[in-house]
């Protein structure tokens with residue numbers, strides 16, 4: 001019989017209505033989840049199905065995978081409407097470009113190659129589709145806590161923690177989420193925070209580069225809970241298209257970096273020469289010269305405009 005993995009034993013407890021509301025708000029800030037109605041969506045590393053269920057409630061056709069057989073069994077039992085199966089985030093068994101959106105919530109940083117995981121999410125996402133991932137962030141006190149705790153564990157398991165810690169975590173979870181919870185849930189929460197076999201920490205700079213190297217744009221990001229996670233809202237589009245960060249939708253602009261640099265230098269030079277002009281000649285002479293200059297530029301622009309019109313008609 002196959003040995004149970006860490007996540008078979010300590011899968012993240014489902015439920016936590018307040019957690020669901022929190023995440024719904026967070027994700028909706030990045031993209032309108034109601035637009036996923038009837039769309040094919042993949043939840044990579046679904047755990048016990050909390051997010052798959054949220055997406056399904058928005059009307060999406062949800063497919064889900066997780067490495068943990070135990071977690072998938074729970075999803076199939078509790079949410080038969082979700083098409084859940086065992087699978088590896090680093091080797092998705094789906095063809096290219098087949099999902100309208102791909103989500104992976106707090107998963108890729110627990111694999112041994114977060115970048116490969118993101119590449120897989122992008123691969124199976126349709127062009128113009130959306131990939132939303134949540135990763136541990138690098139510049140935070142949490143990586144220090146996580147790595148410090150590693151030294152203290154000394155072979156102990158989550159359930160070997162002193163009873164008072166387990167009780168304290170249970171009390172905190174019940175106070176924070178306003179929901180009754182068991183000590184077993186508390187053990188799973190401790191396991192999720194400090195005992196996971198792998199945890200990686202990534203910066204926004206890194207993830208932006210990963211996205212752009214794979215033909216995508218990072219449309220928006222946000223920080224969650226106590227700041228230890230970041231949400232990355234990635235659009236599968238050519239990278240020179242810059243999206244409206246606020247809405248993540250539609251608008252894009254093509255920027256020619258070379259021309260932009262020349263325009264910047266010209267602007268700085270014009271401010272410099274303008275200042276020199278004022279110092280040397282005073283405001284009145286400068287105003288007369290500026291008038292002459294503006295009429296000259298306007299004339300040239302109109303001339304070019306008429307040539308373009310002649311060409312196109």
Ligand SMILES: C[S@@+](CC[C@H](N)C(=O)[O-])C[C@H]1O[C@@H](n2cnc3c(N)ncnc32)[C@H](O)[C@@H]1O
Pocket residue numbers: 007011012044045046047048049050051065066067068071087088089090104105106107110111192
């Ligand atoms: C912190 S849990 C998050 C679960 C779920 N996304 C949620 O937020 O409720 C991490 C999940 O990643 C899964 N996981 C870890 N490595 C994986 C891999 N290589 N492929 C698929 N799932 C993986 C674990 O089994 C676990 O269910």
